[in-house]
Amino acid sequence: MRNQNFKLYVLALFIGFYSCNSNDVLQQGPPTPSAQYKVIDVTHHDGHPFSTGTQTPSATGKYAANPGGGVMMQAFYWDVPVGGTWWNIIATKVTEWSNAGIGSIWLPPVSKGQNGAFSMGYDPTDYFDFGDFNQNGSVETRFGSKIELVNLITKVHYENMQVYADMVLNHNSGGQLENNPFTGTQTYTDFTGIASGKFPRTSADFHANAYHINDEGSFGGFPDLCHSTPNVQNWLWLRPDGVGKYYKNTMHFDGWRFDYVKGFGPWVINQWNANVGGFSVGEYWDSNVNTLDWWATNANSSVFDFACYYKMKDAFDGNNLNLLNDDMMWKRNPFKAVTFVTNHDTDIIWNKQLAYAYILTHEGYPTIFYRDYEEWLDKAKLNNLIWIHNNLNSINIISHKFA
Template identity: 70%
Template structure:
């Protein structure tokens, strides 16, 4: 046999043998198109998860998962009246806790002007939780004080925190009195509140000796004057102040501050310094600079309205490139509370894509009661909550975006490998090569949407897929 021909035959046989013994990953490597790393790291920190702190009232049992905690907004606008809402929520706490929800935010719990019909945002007596006969009823719309206390006790037993909705910008339900600063009568006489605590009059509302106004008033309601030391003392200073009573007697773990545009950030800062507990402010503004400045000055978390409006634009208008834009969770993930809808606003149409976004990204994600209990697929939400708590760890890198596709990577923390999330806003299946943090390891889609079990290559690249108008979340198959 001709020697050159013989050597050529041996080389060909070796090549064929090598190819036939290679696995699917090698075949993919040979066919892989040229790919370039377009990774953009959008957060830079040590990778630790968002923390709300331990509950002071659950025997320190509250421990968030590796990815942090999830908050449930435990109400919606105009929940059924009749005084049974506290019992309704109490009955759901075990299931919520088992699903991985770590905290529940309740509506304003004290007696308001409309008594048994009020949603609580027109507060009269901060210490009447449904145990005094005033404003036409004993119970609030939500129930009695005993039922509220039973709810809070049950939540703590279920390893959950409880946040009170705090409305301190304005009051309602006072009696008419002559106000020399206004030169007319105002509805500012709250001297006869049934609890006997925090009596107030025209001196405690604008206009008064401290000025004509503060940062903002709401709906014509009497505007509480936080500059008055008497008001400060009753809100957070004295041992039986509103804040300390809610914390020490009612055993709330934290606060959602309503309409914080209406008063200075220093008010929340002082409350937090004197009372403690987790806090988040409702600053209805999409400007990230405004949100960040308030959060820093208030020493508080803030709802990420910037992310909320960007998600609406991105998912509903078909441009996922907008998810590259600035958001509060990117500026400071430890002070950003993300959400898809709430009792005030519900504009995002493609909600499951939005929940896939907030439950795989940084910040403190909120699930809205009606989305979870009535409107969306609870099984899919529970899957995302599990992924958030157990897999969505570390800093965030955006790997790819276009109008229809968004791929991001959570980089892992403290031995947890993190995830790659793929959101597909198109009407067909999509596939994409992405760079992971994993070398030569098998991964899977933890949503169960894809049946692929690909193996990452030596250079950490892998091809993943996503169903139409859906999402997939990939991590190590372990």
């Protein structure tokens, strides 16, 4: 407890100092610890689930892809501009992001949704339509064409960064009406006519069906995928030409952000990770750290640290840093904790600069939100914090006197 209180004291001093002097001092480079200090190594991901490593500058001086050693950028927000320009917009920014020390980017769902050119991707119809089929009223997705997506992924990798796909596995949308023998009604569960011809689905693949009436949760009235059926398992993670392995081996995604994982058992993500691989983080929207830890363990995945998110809200907006002594996922297991200040779904923290100072000087895998970085906050200050995270980890420099 004494060390934790000292960390909070250092954080408070750092925040006050940083607010006044960040543009002058924090760009001078790393200090040399004197003999009276020791540097405590912090946890770093190396791109494989829960293993450790160090971030190594590439030959160009940019940071090699290294989740946790670098920083993740959420490269979108809700209702980005329509018109198929977003992939190209992001492509213009990845070099700057890489130079700033960002090691990975998280893209929105990349396949065609029911709303076609207006869809943010969370209403998936055809997992293999990346903007190259005339389907749901458009050829391109809201974000662009398949060629533009492939070019973006290629550029991200050229800049020594990783790229993660947002995967919506809980539900589908945009199917045709069919007679459903399990409900005795007509349901929009006929996905046999999708343009790609891959991963055809019928009412047998959705709840209720022959396996069970429901699973852990449904979302928004959308047809709820049943992951127990052989057809769903084969097409999601088993087949070499299925969704997971196609995204990884052909589209060259390095990892996954899984949407609404409350809606199905953690075994689904566990099976995906075992068969597909790549970095993995789940959106389990719950502030209970025990629940987050349970899910991450059973899914063999990282999880967004909603416990930390809500504690930061109370601590910084309520001016009570003692709340940061409470338990959070990054304290339970920093290998499995992805920390964040805001995202496309929720934006409740007012003192964002303090929150970014916190997550970028503590363990876990910190995420920066696109609009915070590009529009709303001081980019130079955020870049200073990214540099600290990647190089100094100054919150873990603890005097022997207090250790």
